[in-house]
Amino acid sequence: MTGTVKVLVTGAAGQIAYSLLYSIASGNVFGKDQPISLVLLDITPMLGVLEGVVMELQDCALPLLKEVIATDKEEVAFKDLDAAILVGSMPRREGMERKDLLKANVRIFKSQGAALNKYSKKTVKVLVVGNPANTNCLIALKSALTIPRENFTCLTRLDHNRAVSQVAIRVGVDSAAVKKAIIWGNHSSTQYPDVHHATVNVGGQELPVFQAVKDDAWLKGDFISTVQQRGAAVIKARKLSSAMSAAKAICDHMRSFWHGTAEGDWVSMGVVSDGNSYGIPADLIYSFPVVIKNKSWKIVDGLNINDFSREKMLQTAKELVEERDMALEFVSESA
Numbered sequence: 001m002t003g004t005v006k007v008l009v010t011g012a013a014g015q016i017a018y019s020l021l022y023s024i025a026s027g028n029v030f031g032k033d034q035p036i037s038l039v040l041l042d043i044t045p046m047l048g049v050l051e052g053v054v055m056e057l058q059d060c061a062l063p064l065l066k067e068v069i070a071t072d073k074e075e076v077a078f079k080d081l082d083a084a085i086l087v088g089s090m091p092r093r094e095g096m097e098r099k100d101l102l103k104a105n106v107r108i109f110k111s112q113g114a115a116l117n118k119y120s121k122k123t124v125k126v127l128v129v130g131n132p133a134n135t136n137c138l139i140a141l142k143s144a145l146t147i148p149r150e151n152f153t154c155l156t157r158l159d160h161n162r163a164v165s166q167v168a169i170r171v172g173v174d175s176a177a178v179k180k181a182i183i184w185g186n187h188s189s190t191q192y193p194d195v196h197h198a199t200v201n202v203g204g205q206e207l208p209v210f211q212a213v214k215d216d217a218w219l220k221g222d223f224i225s226t227v228q229q230r231g232a233a234v235i236k237a238r239k240l241s242s243a244m245s246a247a248k249a250i251c252d253h254m255r256s257f258w259h260g261t262a263e264g265d266w267v268s269m270g271v272v273s274d275g276n277s278y279g280i281p282a283d284l285i286y287s288f289p290v291v292i293k294n295k296s297w298k299i300v301d302g303l304n305i306n307d308f309s310r311e312k313m314l315q316t317a318k319e320l321v322e323e324r325d326m327a328l329e330f331v332s333e334s335a
């Protein structure tokens, strides 16, 4: 269909998708005038549920939604895509380590990377959400050698939004007043939420976050651990992992990827670490501050990094190196 953007959501019968699909189909991500063709992939046992989701999408009577394709077949799902949002995987339950997920989920992303390579447009923009998101993204990228590495990203915008919101609540301003927060590294409890470069608009005055909050101990302690542990806290409370906030963050991430970042701000995104200026090893999907223009991201280089930050940035990189090596072992075992 010419003029339409073809978007795949995997895990389409799951709880994140249930919050996400309406937002995409109503124009909140790709544009209020942009016709959408929506492809929904889930596993065969979920096809019945998926049928219900399709009925609901039809019943929303959304003018931009030109087509809905529901399938359990990768060769159908990945055909001619402009954007792929890879949510489908096994979520962590209470008491389960994120690393337990690696083995189960890595093979899904190997197969879906190969399907992207075979069936999608070479310009396809990929967002990996399913955990462990950074490493799953790396595995997909490595299985899609004819698609530029830069097209592969993973979701750390939820962590970014959590950091922004914690600061806004603390200062008593709305979240739009907080700019230039950063999530470094892995979407896991080793991530480093950094507000050394962030500002808050208080009563029309742009202040550094440390000056506005006036509580360095909180910013270097509970603030960081609250953001790092937020996913686990939501699982503990809901007995399910975050879904509404994850869907909102997916929309924010894809909107930024598609339309660019706002002047004077940046966003956090898991991207390939090759050639960064912060001493993070190459060949990882690591969350950096990025600015985006013409659907192409650039890591914000040259920020001043103190010893406190550097240590945390390297610690989360170390975890990603370990995850990558373990994932590559699982991939070679299953080959």
Ligand SMILES: NC(=O)c1ccc[n+]([C@@H]2O[C@H](COP(=O)([O-])OP(=O)(O)OC[C@H]3O[C@@H](n4cnc5c(N)ncnc54)[C@H](O)[C@@H]3O)[C@@H](O)[C@H]2O)c1
Binding pocket: 010, 011, 012, 013, 014, 015, 016, 017, 041, 042, 043, 046, 087, 088, 089, 090, 091, 092, 108, 128, 129, 130, 131, 132, 133, 155, 156, 158, 159, 187, 241, 242, 243, 246
């Ligand atoms: N990166 C982030 O910020 C972030 C935030 C929240 C959740 N997550 C992760 O997102 C994932 C999905 O979470 P959820 O709450 O929607 O889970 P869910 O269990 O409600 O839904 C997952 C869906 O994926 C489907 N699925 C499983 N294997 C599949 C495959 N091979 N192909 C297509 N679909 C498949 C399942 O059948 C299910 O319908 C989990 O891995 C979760 O940990 C990531």
Ligand SMILES: O=C(O)CC[C@H](O)C(=O)O
Binding pocket: 092, 098, 131, 158, 230, 231, 232, 234, 235, 241, 242
């Ligand atoms: O499994 C987790 O700890 C996190 C689940 C999800 O990625 C989140 O951040 O809410």
